[in-house]
């Protein structure tokens with residue numbers, strides 16, 4: 001079949017990103033032609049600032065070399081400007097007459113610097129700040145002249161000013177508003193910024209309106225009155241004052257570049273109007289990037305444009321599932337030594353509360369705006385370490401009421417090691433580490449590897465860095481450091497997470513959407529679910545299949561046929577796989593109790609099967625290590641004859657119920673903690689969960705069973721029982737929140753069942769109770785489990801229903817021959 | 831029955847779970863026989879290039895298996911680890927005829943670990 005023809009107009013960041021996504025999705029589908037009016041291949045426009053500042057070279061910022069276009073069979077026309085689109089005969093024509101036909105056309109023409117319509121704006125020496133040509137011109141000027149004036153105190157203007165200053169010019173920044181970056185920052189923060197920029201030697205002229213750019217002739221003008229070559233010499237303001245200028249940079253804003261689209265009669269408002277699939281009013285023509293207007297918004301940052309690119313590619317590839325629903329953006333200023341972050345509606349206003357932290361001495365300022373207990377906006381200056389975290393909280397709409405008092409002090413203050421070191425200039429701290437410094441302890445990835453990979457593979461997002469380098473791909477405690485390195489290496493705000501997070505590479509849908517669809521559309525098998533939700537891969541991956549298997553099992557406990565092949569080996573073989581491929585066996589000891597007969601049975605089994613090592617676990621039971629897979633069923637038989645069931649020490653399931661001795665023996669005991677622990681374990685054992693789930697019961701507040709770092713912990717008191725939830729030890733220790741107090745054991749069991757079921761029904765797969773509680777908020781859980789009796793009873797009832805089929809001992813089933821092939825070789829040769 | 835001196839019949843396709851694997855024990859170590867969702871059959875040395883994890887125990891999706899120990903992804907077709915990881919597990923020739931799977935014990939060329 002003849003390939004379709006795709007033409008891209010605009011050889012820039014969004015357009016080429018779309019091609020990269022398209023080549024990933026459907027490499028063979030199109031013959032691709034690209035027109036770009038710049039003479040260069042695609043480069044990282046963001047890094048023009050560091051180039052101007054002399055921190056990077058033009059070579060370093062090229063994203064796609066000409067070889068890349070060749071290697072992908074793409075016809076590249078650089079230095080050619082497309083001047084005409086013939087929609088009827090479906091071809092485009094460039095200024096030099098080059099024509100190209102298309103079946104699909106992609107417009108990514110970006111935007112143009114807005115040049116003030118004032119006298120002198122056309123003089124030699126007046127430039128915008130948009131492309132390599134502009135930067136070249138500024139660098140040339142800096143070597144010949146002294147005075148530079150930057151009109152516009154926005155991000156672009158300040159980065160230009162900083163660069164020119166570093167190139168040795170005297171720089172004044174003219175700004176019409178009363179403070180700098182008025183769209184990104186409030187006044188106090190902006191004043192701190194201005195102060196430190198003044199310390200760098202920049203001058204600021206605020207609340208000044210430019211009236212005219214004054215010129216003088218370089219060459220004595222040939223004909224009287226005739227222009228000759230005239231160059232800028234000064235800038236004059238409405239109030240009559242003047243400043244000398246040999247170079248004027250106009251950075252007052254950008255305008256979506258829609259000229260071409262309009263000339264072709266495409267509907268444009270601020271930008272080229274597109275729908276949620278990035279399609280213009282002509283179904284054959286798509287548009288992405290700064291030139292488009294989506295739901296009335298034209299974005300000016302890369303992160304959202306790359307989301308658009310992904311969606312657009314998805315439709316060009318005719319997968320036709322992805323939708324762009326707009327983005328939340330955040331900004332940073334790329335001036336070395338200055339840390340600034342802003343996102344969302346930090347100006348507060350209507351129904352917003354503000355939390356502010358100010359330390360002018362250290363030049364630090366933080367302002368957070370809260371609305372309905374959720375973070376609505378953030379404006380950080382000096383200490384931007386937690387910017388990415390605040391952005392996540394906004395994106396996920398996390399309820400922050402439980403730790404709003406600590407919110408200002410950042411992630412590490414709520415006990416997460418994630419964001420790395422303390423306050424201060426994180427970037428300088430991290431970037432001054434040697435390349436050999438190990439960043440990711442789990443996968444042994446060094447700083448140098450990460451930076452190299454980001455450059456070589458043009459990585460822009462955390463997810464990409466994870467999949468290319470494995471940094472922060474395991475326990476995640478180094479995420480903060482990696483984010484910093486990413487941001488410092490590619491510049492801009494690439495590290496910000498996309499505004500919605502798909503479950504995995506196989507789908508566009510989030511965990512919540514998938515659970516929702518399973519319930520509402522009554523999807524009952526994995527193929528059905530993948531079908532209905534347009535999975536991109538034929539049979540998913542080892543991330544989404546276990547998740548789907550759990551979601552289906554949780555939604556249809558009595559009907560769903562568990563899919564062994566979608567379970568991680570530990571759950572498929574009902575033991576913990578060990579480094580040498582053998583397994584560990586942990587029989588359940590309800591509440592940690594054990595009779596001499598049972599102990600003897602374990603000892604016999606250990607001898608009979610020559611178990612190399614036995615250990616008392618941290619979960620109050622006994623672990624038998626180094627068991628050969630083939631031996632498991634026979635070993636389980638002996639154990640189950642002695643009355644043991646599986647301890648699920650290997651599962652995303654109910655693990656252990658730790659207890660202390662309690663009232664029966666302990667002089668401080670207030671209730672029968674051991675007995676209650678046994679009842680709780682009998683209630684919950686065998687249930688599958690989004691993640692491991694641990695209980696404990698302590699007989700008094702001395703809390704010997706460590707109930708306050710468990711998913712569900714009970715602390716017995718004279719008057720009854722305290723119920724604690726959402727704790728864990730492990731990577732990120734979190735102490736439980738107090739759910740409520742109850743009087744009877746019956747109540748403990750009912751509340752436990754209800755809480756457990758709520759977690760099973762609402763948490764994302766592999767989300768333990770601690771992060772779940774933090775995400776949905778304790779208030780929400782109280783409302784469903786404590787305040788509303790009907791809802792509590794309903795939850796407990798649903799738990800009971802799902803426990804019936806779940807409480808069949810998997811070990812016994814297998815000793816009776818279930819899934820035999822799992823444990824035997826298919827053939828033994830020689 | 832044996833079809834010629836190179837091919838050894840090891841069992842029927844049905845004996846291998848879809849999206850799963852079974853092990854063939856040989857004097858030279860274990861070989862993992864995989865069956866994909868669309869019933870293609872592949873054979874690899876049952877030894878992950880990373881730290882020797884048993885690939886037969888991993889989750890099979892598409893034409894890949896994820897090692898159970900540290901989640902490296904190994905291509906079933908080539909035996910090569912998916913980037914960024916590097917290394918490969920030796921491939922063994924397999925063929926299916928009349929629903930029966932036959933294996934050859936001489937690994938394909940080109941994999942040092944072979």
Ligand code: SRM
Nearest residue numbers: 576578584616617618619620621623649728729730731732
């Ligand atoms: C055997 C045991 C260590 C011991 O000898 O005591 C153990 C062994 C393992 N733990 Fe653990 N954990 C054991 C108690 C704990 C405890 C203590 C406790 O439960 O009171 C903790 C901290 C408390 C907690 O979980 O909140 C603990 C926190 C972890 C974590 C971190 C969990 C987290 O939320 O951060 C992991 C990793 C994971 O689950 O992803 C883990 C994972 C593991 C795994 C399963 C690693 C793996 O996936 O192979 C280890 C299996 C070893 C093996 O081959 O059998 N283990 N693990 C303990 C078994 C308890 C039991 O009887 O079932």
Ligand SMILES: Cc1cc2nc3c(=O)[nH]c(=O)nc-3n(C[C@H](O)[C@H](O)[C@H](O)COP(=O)(O)OP(=O)(O)OC[C@H]3O[C@@H](n4cnc5c(N)ncnc54)[C@H](O)[C@@H]3O)c2cc1C
Nearest residue numbers: 010012013014036037045082109110289290300301302492
């Ligand atoms: C100095 C600077 C610093 C920046 N810093 C950041 C930052 O820190 N973070 C951030 O997220 N974003 C930043 N940006 C913004 C970011 O660079 C843009 O959002 C992004 O480049 C837009 O991509 P695009 O593909 O839409 O447009 P462009 O990248 O501008 O690509 C459009 C291309 O199309 C070409 N073109 C236009 N019309 C035609 C035609 N008719 N025929 C042929 N070719 C045509 C243009 O010459 C241009 O090469 C910065 C921008 C600048 C200029």
Ligand code: SF4
Nearest residue numbers: 576578617618730731
């Ligand atoms: S702490 Fe847990 S996971 Fe780590 S080595 Fe010990 S048992 Fe294994």
Ligand code: FES
Nearest residue numbers: 878881883897900
């Ligand atoms: S041994 Fe296979 S991933 Fe480590």
